[in-house]
Amino acid sequence: MMNKVNPLAVMPFEKVSGWRLFVKTVIARAYPRVVGQQREKSWIFFDIFLPMLAVSAYVFVYRAIHAPEEYIGFVVVGGAMTAFWMNIMWSMSMQLYWEKEQGNLALYIMAPNSMMAILLGMALGGMLATFLRAIAIILLGSLLFHVQYAIGNFLQLLGVFFAAMTALYGLGMITASLFLLFGREADHLVQLAQEPVYLVSGFYFPIRSFNFWIAAAASIIPLTLGLDAMRQLVFPSGALLGFLNVNVELSVLLVLCVVFLFGARALLGYMERLAIREGRLTESRR
């Protein structure tokens, strides 16, 4: 390619900033994983097919104990939503620790972009696999296990889903900010955040099974109320097994969106300053 550019001369164009820099950063950080996944496709087996089998195991547990059929549907929907929880735990939080170990984190911090944009880019980069996993579980699970849906209000369902996702990714940024400080305990802490969250958020059973206060406390995790509301909206008997009214749950989710997004911004800034002060951005502590 003919190139008459003098790369050592002063750049004759302006660099963008503000929201345009934010968008550029998101796209640029999502790029490696999106492209990497096209170039090496083993993730289709490990990240989509195998988890589908794992979720199916819980279906058969219910079958073995003769549970009502709607519980099968609960497992299918809950299993699909685990994909999003895994995305924020591994593609955001743990990924941030990994970037620190690889040396990229220092370069991200040093650049004039926003950490929120970097984290969002990381999450979006894994979103292809996440969405495929969720859709595969829902579609194949529904077909194989003859799950019956009765969607009353599709717009409300979409609203609940997006509110839950927005709040969830805000929470993901908050937890990711903690990982600016962590060393090798990062891996174990992320693993610790799997089963307990699956348990208290009711991924495989209605959260109503717990007493009110446990369920209320668990509602801090957006997927708890998001999952409960979605089940109420898609299953015929969902409302009977729901924790709170769907509108109440949607309202709480919207509040969580605001709280978590603003909280993420504040905490990311604070954690970054703390990590810089303590020298944890570029050294492995252990």
Place this chain on the structure above:
Amino acid sequence: MVSNLAVETENLGRIYKIHGNTREKNVRKELIALQDVNLQVRQGELFGLLGPNGAGKTTLIKILTTLLAPNSGRAFVSGFDVAKEPEKIRPLINMVSGGESSGYGLLTVRENLWMFSQFYGLPSRESYQRIDALLKLVGLEDRIHTKSSDLSTGLRQKMNIVRGFLTDPQVLFLDEPTLGLDVGASRAVRNLIRDWLNQDKTRTLLLTTHYMVEADELCDRVAIINHGRVLALDKPSVLKQSLQREALFEITVSSLNGLNPSALERLPGVGKATCQEVGELSKLNFSLQEEAALAGVINLLTESNVRIMRLDKHEPTLEDVFVNLVGRSMDEIEKEESDDEQG
């Protein structure tokens, strides 16, 4: 805040807490990485930080690039405080470290560089043009579509160097940039540095290295740093001149033919003379208080039928300056520290 100084530090200090093996009782708990560092780097300068491994160079660079906060003192880059205004500094700087493994293995060279350019807000089209042109400058144009995991260490370092220049920073920090590069590539990088600075006098470059020759060749001024302290700071020529007033010469001869080296010392203007056998040749080393005295030395050798093979004049090097300041050479210090760790 407008300042003519690109970098300024005032009594800068940094201490690291060491989290060692708790079973080792004698392990140090704290490491003083920097102590009372005062620097002023002017705009347009190519400033060198010299010192052995562990001297504090990288710590200083990390503080100036807003990755690490000082424990004491202050530091400013382009007039902005590194601790209080990092967001104002970051659009103006970039950094390249030797041996870094940044980027993503499954992306090509071009893709990795494009990605980093986006974090600085460069428009994509112009970014690609700059990437292509810079890769050509460092001799990497034929690997533009190679995945970075397939690059050798040296080629990867070239990619890293391009990343540093790509965003056209006002202040560029190069932390041992020629690590892993061959002689030709190192020379190309040094030329790139000089050309880059010449194109815009407001650009500043801070270079850390423990290759004295590199600093001597490139830098307008150097600071010699050891154990977190700045031992000397001036132009390389001034530092070398301060070391001694006499010129050093070395004459290689085929044979002394019985001439005693002390005979040279009796000549006017000639200082201490020594002789060293190197294979079948002999090397006479002597100092002259004035260069005119050289003629007398040559005459004596000629009268003694000594055949002169070669004549060299030695300027004191920065290594000599360092040894003079610290008392040991860089290699000796590193060997001592290595022995301490093993012992």
Place this chain on the structure above:
Amino acid sequence: MEKTSAPNRSEVWRSFWVATWLGWQIESNWTQPFLFAIYSIIKPLAGAAILVVMYSVITQGNFNTPIFPYLYYGNAFYQYVGAIMTGVSWAVIDDREHYKTLKYMYIAPINIPAYWLGRGMARFLTGSISVLITIGFGVLFLHVPLIFANVDWPLFIVALLVGVSMLAMMGLILASITLLIAHHFFLIGEAVAGALFLLSGAIFPLDVLPAWIRPVGFVVPITYWLELMRRSLIGNVAQAFPTLSRFSNLQLLGILIGLTILFAIASTFIYRFCDYRARELGLIDRVTNY
């Protein structure tokens, strides 16, 4: 494909014990002992609690049915599957991408499979803690049946040892495959373990599965291993389920040993192939970075 010479016994042992030491150094000192204890308690119990709550919701808290100890013990011992498979296979990613030492291991005079198995030992040990905690909690608080006097200890020990060996061979297969793939996903070992959860009769008898997929469960050695573990601890209760009731303990053990040998042979061939391909393609020191 080039022929490799038979591994030297002392080289194998040296590789194994050094890797075991290294694996323990990595796994054991990531946090303070108190936090390590919290982690070791919460994680396994949370996993078990999911099943307990699911069961409790449907059966209204009736833990006196045979299916409850079946799924509880199955789940408890299944933790070894994830731990060992992850422990062995993660060493490849950890060494290759994180510490970037895989290439140095490769050029050292060590036996690589033995090295990987050694690295997995630490997870086996931490997995054992999880299994003990899970069983202890179940026995103490959920009335999961366990009478020490009735435990068939010889069967328990032999089955455990053979089972762990079997899992190690599976882990080795996964580690070999990991040599050829990029680091897209942190949880390869857990993903495989999760999938086998469906097919190994861990938390429900194989009879619950549709007929067309059931045969797969009979080929998975974990099925027989878990059955033996249950039988050694709770004998008659385990044998109440028809899936494997026609097999005696000795027959099950024989099948398990046979499958373990089969997997060991398979792991040898798969390792050799993957090792050759990885070196041919230059993947030993490939770093994905993300």
